[in-house]
Structure formats: structure tokens, C-alpha cells
Amino acid sequence: MKLKTLLAASAISLFATGAYAQCAFENETPVKSLTAGFEAWKSVTDAMAECGNVEAELDQEFRKKQPAAFAADPSLYHIGGVANGTITPLLNEGTIRPLDALVEKYGQSLTPNQLIRMDGNIMAIAMMVNTQHMMYRKDIFDDLGIATPVTYDDVLAAAEAIKEAGVVDYPIGATMKSGWNLAQEFVNMFAGYGEPMFNGDSTPNLNNESGVAALEMMKALTAYMDPEFLTSDSTYVQQQFQQGKIAMANLWASRGGAMDDEGESQVVGKVFGASAPKITADGPPATTLWWDGAVVASNVSDDEAENAFRVMMEGMDTAMVTQNQNDAIWLISGYEPNRLAEGAIATAMSQPGPMSYPSTVEMGLMHTALGNELPTFFTGDRSAADTLAAIEAAYTTAAQEAGVLE
């Protein structure tokens, strides 16, 4: 809410100082957007606002509002910010429109990589990719003569060496807050074993050797973490890095820029990125690849949609990227990766490549089941096999209730 007021205020101030300088056209139809609230979205919506008449709402809880807001007729927003996971309800309920014609008319600057195609239609325009990958304190690794870890066994060995040297409070940081974050860590680790999480008929496929191995590996890593790891989210890990309390973490690429933020960080220039660790040296990185992008509502008139799309293109243009290079791993042309983007790019380009986080109903259900059932394994109340059985049972119940399984 605060952000919204702030944005409205900044939009007004831009208006007053004769803005539109950076926008190719003067927007006269009101455009409203609902997106997540991280730095990259702030840059994009600010650039959109330069066209005038844009009301941008940035909200980290957007995923809870978006399906209902877009299902309204007329839709409460023209533009929505989505990612792999959050596009699913909009796609399934048919509340976002195909963009093929608009891309042809206004999207000359888009690269093929930005076009999210579902069943042949362009349903979203991606602006950035995000992935959890290895960030580490190069100064510590160099001092102790440790090579950049490639596999998780290397990570454990490095953690042991750093622990013995005693240079930081905890060698490893991790986004293992119970719920969504912890579930995501497991999804990442399990992906490293290369086994699909679901069978062809949507039944779960976790309670097997890969599942147990993934859990055991996560538990082995926790021995080198702050004991309060079950309450630690991305912001907490970012702060641990900035305050020099940890030496490495498998952290979101979108958090990279904060490491060199001189106002907050005590480790400016010391944190480097590398590919997300693998399970075996020739396997895929144990992480998932995400994209963030924008969609246009179907419950608005064609003229409004066309106008909203033009505004969106202004927000995602090269001028915006050149001013905000450090905010994200942009897919937009004009992006020049900096030092902190190297790790994410190495992750995305490794062979075999990382799994793209699936946009399916099953994955949403599984993510919730994982988030609720995993903590008891890490508190030591339940064995790995029992926990995996409980996750499969919780998923099956939820899937039956949602009509996915009989």
C-alpha cells in the first residue's frame, strides 16, 4: 500500500516536471498493473509510468490477489506480473489473452527468448530469468585455497574447511524457511538427481532413493548453517551475506545486486557467483530456472489491451535496461551481465541444463505439501522415508480434493 502511494506520488512528480521524455508516446488511457514488489519490477513499472496515466501496484503477496482480480469483468488490472508458478491459474482460467497480434504490431524489439508460448500462442512476455545459484565469498575461498565447488560433495568439503578456519559464523546460508522456501530448496535438490517428480498419471514420484538422498544431502548441509535455518528466508540470507556472517549460499540471482550495495553491504566486491552445485559432475545443476514477465488481461477491451501492451513495451525497453543493469538477469536486448550475474548465466548454460520450474496445477499442490511436511524431518521428528511417504500422502489428498487424481 505504502509503495503504491509512493509510486503514485512519484508518477505525479514526473508529470509535474514534464516527463514523457523517455516514452515514445503519450498514454491517455489509464493502465493499471499488479506485479511483485522486487527491484526489477520497480524499474519496469517506473519506466512504464513515464508514459503517463499508469497506476502500478507492487505487492509481494500479488499471487493471492491476481487470479480473482483478473477473473473480474472488467478485469481490475490490465497488466499482471507473473512467473513460472503464478501464471498457471491465469492460464487455466483463461483470464489472460494471447499476445501474438500485439507482438507482431509493437514487439519488434523483443527477442524470441522473451516469448512465452503455451500451446502455440504467446501468452506472456518474459523480461528476466531468475535461478538459485552458488554465491560465495571469493576472498575466503582464495585465502583458504579452496576451489569453487562444482558438486554438493565439494560444497560439504569447502564448508568443513571454512568451519575449521573459523573465519565466518556459519559456512553456509540457505533459504530454508518452512513453507514455500523450504519446499523450493527440496525441488531444487531433487532436480539435481534428474528424476521427474511426477509419474505420467500425475501421481507423485518422490518416495525413492533420489528423494531420500536429496533429504540426506540437505540435512548434511544444515550442519554448517545457522541453527535457526527453518526461519531463514531470502532476505535473511542476503543480510547474512552482507554482514559477513556466511561464506556461501545457493541464493536467488535477483539478490545478487544487493551484495555490492555500499549502503547495506560490508562485503562489496567480495561475493562472486558460480553455477548452482550439481549432484554428480556430469548431471544437471540442482536448481530450477524461473522467468518473470508480464501478461495482459482478457477481460478488458481490445483497445485497452493494445494500449496496455504498448505501455508494457515501453517499460521493457533497452533504455530501461541500460539504466538498471544490476537489478536482474534481463532477457531484454541491451543487457550487459556484470560480475554477479556470471553464476546465474553459468547455471542456465550448463549442460545438461537446469529444469524449468513447471507451470502446472500438480506442482502448486506439491509445493504446498512439501512446505508443510518437510519441517518435521529437519526437526528430527521423522525419518526421511516417513517424511517422503507423508509428503506423497499429503499431495495425493490435496490432488484428490482439487480433482487432479481420482
Place this chain on the structure above:
Amino acid sequence: MKMRTFAMFVGPSVFMMMLFIAIPLVTVFLQSFQVTQPILERVEVERCTPGFLQPVCNTEVVNRPLLDDDGKVQTTTEWVGLQSYSRVVQPDQVGAAIAEGRPGDILTIPFWRALRFTVTFTLITLPLVIGLGLAIALAVNNAVRQLRGQIIFVSLLPFIITPVIGALSIRWLFIGDGILTSLIEGWTGQDIAMFAQGWTIEVLMLFYRVWHVAPFAFVIFYAGLQTVNQDTLESAIIDGASRWQRLRYVVVPHLMPLIIFIALIHLMDAYRAFEEVVGFSSQAHRITLQWLTYDFLQPDDAGNRAISRGSASAMLTMIGIVILLIPLLRRTWRDHKGAR
């Protein structure tokens, strides 16, 4: 009072209660016996997502809801009896845990984990709130008149603070290298992690609730103390009753209806504990029944919400409160009849 006047006074609030309490309660009750599902079709689709430099296209089989002519998702609603309740309570799992001689496993089931904590949370905080509230009230009542205002103000502060904010501020004192954790670490020379295990979080949650609610008990008791019959107290002194005996045989019996009132309110409030779980982010270690309901109703990324299980869990929470209140309500009822 005339019936007509009475109805005009009470009417608006009865209407509001019907609209915001009775009707939702009935719909939740009905929903807990129903399951509403979208009609899904399995289709093979090609999806292209960004790779690095080049897009990656995969063909996958996905479940997709069928849309009707208006573009709305088609759904079916079925009556399923007690199925949602059994999915929440999981009697099979409970039976299996008992049969295998591992009753501890019951507490790994979310509902039972939540029930265990909610009940102990409620029953432990109850006597502490009443005891502490009474103690503050007695202390203020015996304090020098000039100091009373200040003491009342200070002791009411925790009650004024918004619950979630209060919980968060206590959490920030202790989490990671919080001020208090660092201080205790400095004294003891030990590394302390309050949020690494369940019992320390539980202690913090209990402490927070007592700290937050005791002022409420205090205000009520303090008001009650002003009406204690001074003649009875004086005669007790003349009879040689000690301070403790006066409290035990004169003051507490006089305050008994207030104690029951506070117990009723506290049982209802504490059984619905929710802010503590959010404020202390204790989901990994301790959850409450109210939080469980909330969790069922939260949409996941794919937009799924477990409305049927959420409704069943809400009904079970209500049943739990009623069971807890029965002894107190029976007592009030007896007193009420006796008074006639």
C-alpha cells in the same frame, strides 16, 4: 422495557450477527461436507520458456480446467459426507501409529500437532494470565495513590500494542543475534539459538501471550477490587486473619464471577491463537488450529485452495472451543439459577 423498544435496540446487532456470523457459519458448515472441483481435461501442449539465449520448448501433458461458453471454469460440487473431516483428522494414520506402538507419530500429523500445541497453549496460559492479572491488580490497589496512574499506564501498554507487532518485536529481540540473545550469550558465554528448537519458541509464545493478555485481566480485577466490602475486610482483620487468609477467603470469592468471565474470554481467545505463529514464524516447530485453517485456505501458486478441508478444520476448531467452555458455562448456569 417495552418489547418494541427492546427490539429496536437489539435489532441492528441481531441483524449484523446473522449477516456476519450465522450465515457464514452455516455456509462453512455446509462446505465442510462438499467438495467443489473444476472439470479437468488432460491435454498435450507445447510450452516454450526462456533458456539462455535460445528458448526451450517442451511438449508436456497438463491438466487444464474446461471453460464454459462465458469463459468461466466449469466445476462440479459433490456431497462427500465426512470425507474432508477424515482428511484433516487422518484416523487411519492415527490407528496405524497406535497399532505400531509409536504413538509419538500421531504428532507428526498436522491436525494433531496443532491440537496438541493449541490445547497446552490455552491451558498453560490460563492460570498464568489470571494469576498475573490478579497480582498486578493487588499491587496497584496497595500502591501509594500518587503512583497508581503511572503504574496502571505502564501495565496496560502490552494490551494496547497490536498483537502481531508485539509478537514481531519480541521475535526481533531474540532471533539470530538479536539484542537479548547477544546479551544472554555475553553473560553465559554459550551460543544461544532461540528459534532452532521447538520448546524455546513455545516458551516465547507462552510468555508473549501472558504478557499481552494479563493487563486485560488486571483491569477487570482492579475494578472488582474497588467493590470488595470493606466491613468484611475489617472484621477479618479484627478476627486476626492474615493477609493471605483475607485474600483467600474474602477477596477471591468476591472476584469469582470475574475470574470465570476472564477464563471464558481467555479460553476462546487462546484457542484461536494465530498471531503467535505468524509473528514468531514458528510453522516448522509449532502450529495452531487456526493457523492450520488459514494454511488450507491460502491459494498456492497454481491457485488451488483446500476449501473443503479448511471448512472442516474451522468446524473442528469451533467444536474444540465449545468442549473447553462446557465446564465453565455449566458453572455460570448453576450460579445463575442459584441466584434466582
